[in-house]
Amino acid sequence: MNLDFPKLLDAAFNKRSPLFETTEAFRIVNGAPDGFPGMTLDKFGDRYQIQFFGDELLREKHAIADAIAQKFSPVCLVVKERLSRSGKSLENPPMEVVVGRPEDSIGVVREGSAKFHIDLLDTVNPGLFLDMRAIRLEMGSRAAGRRMLNLFSYTCAFSVHGRLGGAEISTNADISAKILDKGRENYALNGLEPKQGEFFRGNAVEYVHWAQKKGFKFDAIVLDPPSFARFKGKNFNVREHLMPLVADCATLLNKGGLFMVSSNYSEFNLSAFSRNALASVASVHPSAKTLWSKSQDIDFVGSGHTKDSCLVATLIEV
Structure with a gap:
């Protein structure tokens, strides 16, 4: 699959510009409509998580992670594979820290006037x-x-x-x-x-x-x-x-x-x-x-x- 990941990330990120003043936590990529079939990318402040719900882009995992690292300079980037080899959804998916250290997965994000603790390695859901x-x-x-x-x-x-x-x-x-x-x-x-x-x-x-x-x-x-x-x-x-x-x-x-x-x-x-x-x-x-x-x-x-x-x-x- 020959995709220009940096260009696709730029386009997806710019679509979310109305949220920039409201929150530090939002979804940057929501699968195929953003050019990344079977994949999502969520931003939690300066921490990011990739989730693969299908195998369309799994082979490109490291190329995508490199593009994300180049654009956003994350403190931590975690990859979660939400689909088993047999195609079943996983509630306890394999998790891999591809940027930063495991202890960097913990942070705080602002949403409106509120702040919330998040942890990208705490099960599927980081807390928000x-x-x-x-x-x-x-x-x-x-x-x-x-x-x-x-x-x-x-x-x-x-x-x-x-x-x-x-x-x-x-x-x-x-x-x-x-x-x-x-x-x-x-x-x-x-x-x-x-x-x-x-x-x-x-x-x-x-x-x-x-x-x-x-x-x-x-x-x-x-x-x-x-x-x-x-x-x-x-x-x-x-x-x-x-x-x-x-x-x-x-x-x-x-x-x-x-x-x-x-x-x-x-x-x-x-x-x-x-x-x-x-x-x-x-x-x-x-x-x-x-x-x-x-x-x-x-x-x-x-x-x-x-x-x-x-x-x-x-x-x-x-």
């Missing part, structure tokens, strides 16, 4: 999902005075933006103690003092049912679940279980509350997803209305055309 950036920023801008609930919270990025935006409290629910510890570190990085009850280690679905019994109410809910999860022998399958959970969550919303629901499940259609989410919320709040439905941000060129680049998200007001 780039395709949710615009939604995080918007939820933060709408947070003032609200009580927020962040389900499947991961490293609590939504809550950091919410608290910085003036949220009264933002409760984070996640099954992983390690991940919640990273959320606490992100709070500390941003000068935020955790409030009582803001970190709940456990099944997000169980938290919702517990909150129903306790009579808890919120003014904003973020529901961004994985496509599949297992906890204490119970399975969560987004295709089967998401919309019933949306209806349960709706019972926790105060009048005037906001509900953001999203998924990266590749078989969801945005318009149908938005209709179903609104119907589930309207079963509890008949006057609920959709404020917007959207997919990935501008750095995810060609979003929705491959399984590794897809998002459906909707914001509902009750």
Whole structure:
């Protein structure tokens, strides 16, 4: 394959110029639409990661890495091969540090007024999902005075933006103690003092049912679940279980509350997803209305055309 990698990188990087003032973390290359089939390149400050979701460019790995090193002078560049030799997706992919040292994979990035810890060698995800950036920023801008609930919270990025935006409290629910510890570190990085009850280690679905019994109410809910999860022998399958959970969550919303629901499940259609989410919320709040439905941000060129680049998200007001 005879490709001019430096020229392609220049073109891809320039497409993202509207993001330069907003964030230090964004996707520079999103596969074939940027001229790199089967490959993505993500920027986290002065740290970068290449992910190969196919074998189209694997043979060019070092040539591509050299072009990236020449253009961006990264402190660290990590390569992750997300596809096995048999073609199956890998959740624990081989990782190779091709620029820098393993300890250089750890850093801090700015997104809007917030800062986040990242680690390129900490599993597949460095600690910040780039395709949710615009939604995080918007939820933060709408947070003032609200009580927020962040389900499947991961490293609590939504809550950091919410608290910085003036949220009264933002409760984070996640099954992983390690991940919640990273959320606490992100709070500390941003000068935020955790409030009582803001970190709940456990099944997000169980938290919702517990909150129903306790009579808890919120003014904003973020529901961004994985496509599949297992906890204490119970399975969560987004295709089967998401919309019933949306209806349960709706019972926790105060009048005037906001509900953001999203998924990266590749078989969801945005318009149908938005209709179903609104119907589930309207079963509890008949006057609920959709404020917007959207997919990935501008750095995810060609979003929705491959399984590794897809998002459906909707914001509902009750």
